[in-house]
Amino acid sequence: xxxxxxxxxxxxxxxxxxxxxxxxxxxxxxxxxxxxxxxxxxxxxxxxxxxxxxxxxxxxxxxxxxxxxxxxxxxxxxxxxxxxxxxxxxxxxxxxxxxxxxxxxxxxxxxxxxxxxxxxxxxxxxxxxxxxxxxxxxxxxxxxxxxxxxxxxxxxxxxxxxxxxxxxxxxxxxxxxxxxxxxxxxxxxxxxxxxxxxxxxxxxxxxxxxxxxxxxxxxxxxxxxxxxxxxxxxxxxxxxxxxxxxxxxxxxxxxxxxxx
Numbered sequence: 001x002x003x004x005x006x007x008x009x010x011x012x013x014x015x016x017x018x019x020x021x022x023x024x025x026x027x028x029x030x031x032x033x034x035x036x037x038x039x040x041x042x043x044x045x046x047x048x049x050x051x052x053x054x055x056x057x058x059x060x061x062x063x064x065x066x067x068x069x070x071x072x073x074x075x076x077x078x079x080x081x082x083x084x085x086x087x088x089x090x091x092x093x094x095x096x097x098x099x100x101x102x103x104x105x106x107x108x109x110x111x112x113x114x115x116x117x118x119x120x121x122x123x124x125x126x127x128x129x130x131x132x133x134x135x136x137x138x139x140x141x142x143x144x145x146x147x148x149x150x151x152x153x154x155x156x157x158x159x160x161x162x163x164x165x166x167x168x169x170x171x172x173x174x175x176x177x178x179x180x181x182x183x184x185x186x187x188x189x190x191x192x193x194x195x196x197x198x199x200x201x202x203x204x205x206x207x208x209x210x211x212x213x214x215x216x217x218x219x220x221x222x223x224x225x226x227x228x229x230x231x232x233x234x235x236x237x238x239x240x241x242x243x244x245x246x247x248x249x250x251x252x253x254x255x256x257x258x259x260x
Contacts, residue, residue, distance in 0.1 A: 001026040001047040001133070002039055010053065016140075017051040024049070024132055036062035049133065054144070056137045069141020071156075074110035078117045078152055090118045092244050092254050093226045098122040099179040102220070104166035104213075105129075109138050109159060111184060111228075117155040125158065126178075130165040170216035181217040184228040185209050185235075214239045218257055225257040 003021040005013045009031065021028035026049065029039060036059060040046050046061040057066040071078075077087050089111055095101065097120040103112045106127035116125040129135040139161040147153055162169070166183070185208070209227070217225045229235045231253035236243050241255025 001049060002029050002043055002045050003027065003049045003051070004029045004031050004039060005051045006053070007031055007033055009051070013051045013053060016056075020049060020051065020056070020136060024136065049136075056140050058133055058137055067137065069108070069138050069145060071113055071145065071147070072108070072110060074113040075147060075152065077114050078155065079149075081114070081117055082149075082151070087114060087118070088246070088254070089114055089226075089228075092256060093180045093182065093224050095119060095180060100177075101125045101180045101182060102170075102178040103127045103182050103184075104170070104217070105182075105184045106138060106161065107134070107184065109142060109161070111182065112159050113155060115180070115182070116159050117152065121154070121158070123158075124160065126160045126162055128162050128164050128166050128169055130163070132163060135161060135163045167210060167213045167216070170213060170220055173220045175219055176222045177220045179222050179224070181221040181225045182228075183209055183214075183217070183226070209235065209239060211239055214241075214257075218259065221257075221259050223259050225259070227255040228252060229255070 001024065003017050003024070003026045005017050018028055020026070027043060027045065029043065034042070036048055040048065040062045048059040048062065050057045050059070055068045057068045059066050081087055081090070095115055095118045099119045100123060101115045101119060103115065103125060106112055106129040109127055112125050112127040116123070119125060129138065142156045142159050142161060145156060214225065227236065227239065227241050229252070231246070231250050233253070236255035241257055244254040244256055246253050
């Protein structure tokens with residue numbers, strides 16, 4: 001993978017590119033007015049990570065649309081919470097101020113953002129991601145993305161992104177380490193309602209959730225283990241989750257394991 005900047009980069013952009021190239025074991029390349037296609041051809045590498053003044057942009061190829069951090073619907077959901085409205089994820093997880101949440105499949109961190117706002121300043125959210133590029137793009141976005149709402153920005157900053165696979169990470173934790181453990185595996189079949197995640201499918205880990213991992217989650221969780229999957233998915237039954245009531249027309253559904 002090539003790591004570069006935009007044309008006429010600032011010192012901060014150059015420093016960020018150098019840091020990320022070292023972190024990801026990638027090739028650091030000066031832009032020097034060249035297009036992404038020219039860089040890919042010159043170095044024989046189609047994957048590019050571009051540090052701009054506001055964000056990181058990952059390209060699976062020079063002609064492909066970029067993947068970058070954006071809160072998307074999470075921002076809308078948090079604004080609803082600010083108005084006192086409910087959110088299905090928060091309600092089903094039983095998330096309340098002061099809770100500690102382990103998001104085992106962070107992805108774009110949308111659900112981590114909602115959990116972080118719901119758990120508040122006294123709570124905590126640890127967001128696991130096993131794919132290094134996806135982790136880096138989302139981590140940098142959570143640190144730098146600005147909305148007009150200070151409390152929402154603070155919710156972004158409180159999230160602790162960790163580069164780790166959830167199976168090994170869960171095994172490393174003591175019993176009862178988190179109030180809530182959450183899984184949202186990347187859908188193995190496309191979901192029309194979730195088309196916004198298409199740009200990151202090539203980066204994401206598509207492995208099915210293991211029953212052993214769920215058992216570890218039950219050990220680690222104090223109150224709730226929650227799974228988000230396709231509405232008609234057999235995963236809920238396979239993994240021992242109680243299916244949560246929801247709209248039959250919805251593309252996604254939830255399953256829960258309550259800890260006694």
